[in-house]
Amino acid sequence: MSAAExxxxxxxDAREPGLPSEFVxxxxxxxxxxxxxxxxxxxxxxxxxxxxxxxxxxxLVEVSQRALDVATSAAADRDVQLRTVWADLxxxxxxxxxxxxxxxxxxxxxxxxxxxxxxxxxxxxxxAAGGIAFVQIATVDNLHVNARPxxxxxxxxxxxxxxxxxxxxxxxxxxxFGDRHEARLIARRAV
Numbered sequence: 001m002s003a004a005e006x007x008x009x010x011x012x013d014a015r016e017p018g019l020p021s022e023f024v025x026x027x028x029x030x031x032x033x034x035x036x037x038x039x040x041x042x043x044x045x046x047x048x049x050x051x052x053x054x055x056x057x058x059x060l061v062e063v064s065q066r067a068l069d070v071a072t073s074a075a076a077d078r079d080v081q082l083r084t085v086w087a088d089l090x091x092x093x094x095x096x097x098x099x100x101x102x103x104x105x106x107x108x109x110x111x112x113x114x115x116x117x118x119x120x121x122x123x124x125x126x127x128a129a130g131g132i133a134f135v136q137i138a139t140v141d142n143l144h145v146n147a148r149p150x151x152x153x154x155x156x157x158x159x160x161x162x163x164x165x166x167x168x169x170x171x172x173x174x175x176x177f178g179d180r181h182e183a184r185l186i187a188r189r190a191v
Contacts, residue, residue, distance in 0.1 A: 003088055007064035011044060014067065017074045018043055020050035021112045023136045023177075023184050030132055030170075030186065031056065034107040038100065038126060041089055041114035045071025045082065048110075052080040056108070059083040059101055063090075090116050097126045104128055105189075112136040115153050117163055124166030127189040133167055134186055135160060139174060141181040160185045 024047055031037075036057045039048035044067045048060035052075065060082060062068050068084040075082035087095050097105045105128035111120065115137050123133055138146075140154045160183040161169050167187035174183045 003063050003090060004065065004086075007062075008066045011064050011066040011070065014044050014070050016044070017049055017071055018046040020047040021110065021134070021136060023112065023182075024110055024134050025050060027134065027186060028054075031108055034132070036102060036106045036128075037108040037110065038102070038106045040109060040111045040119065040126075042071075042110065042112070043067050045074060045084075047112060048082060049074055049078065049080065051108070051110075052082045053078065057081070057083075059085055059106070061085045061087050061089065061100055063088045089114070089119050092118075094118060094122050100126070105131060107131050109133045110135075113138070113149075115149075115155065120160075120163040121165055123164055124189045127167075129189060130191045131189045132170070132186065133164065133188070134184075135164060136182055136184050139181050139183050145179060145181070155183050157183075159183070161187070166190075 034056055037051045038059045040061050042048045042060045042062055045060050048058050052058040060071050072084055085100050107128055109126055137155045140156055161172055164187055169187045171186040
């Protein structure tokens with residue numbers, strides 16, 4: 001089963017977008033002046049729609065066409081502009097910013113609850129100079145309470161900043177956020 005088929009099956013019953021990442025919404029002040037944003041592997045678009053509702057030209061990139069359809073419908077219902085791009089972010093080679101629809105890079109990028117180490121290594125190349133990234137991934141400590149996500153989709157403690165090479169950390173935190181142990185990184189691409 002392909003990644004697209006697997007994720008389409010996961011979102012088969014979805015009718016509404018999920019909630020936006022509270023990690024991103026909690027740092028809205030850092031998005032002041034951001035004209036463009038990309039939400040990578042953003043599912044049904046909860047975070048992407050939240051960004052678009054703030055007059056940020058937002059692109060949602062997702063492998064599930066079903067999830068993109070839910071996000072597109074919600075954007076129309078909310079009367080906001082949201083660009084959607086179908087892409088397999090685990091495919092090799094990784095798509096470039098230009099292939100994802102922005103040849104100059106985005107001012108902000110979100111990668112929440114999706115771990116593909118080569119993508120995180122290439123994240124700086126998707127950002128414009130001075131652009132900011134929000135990366136949120138569960139850690140191995142999460143397995144003490146939750147069976148999912150499985151170990152291949154988790155970062156080790158302290159690993160996340162190392163995975164996002166080429167970005168300068170602005171803030172980094174690891175800990176329990178509700179019932180989930182996460183690493184949360186905010187980082188900028190050098191000007």
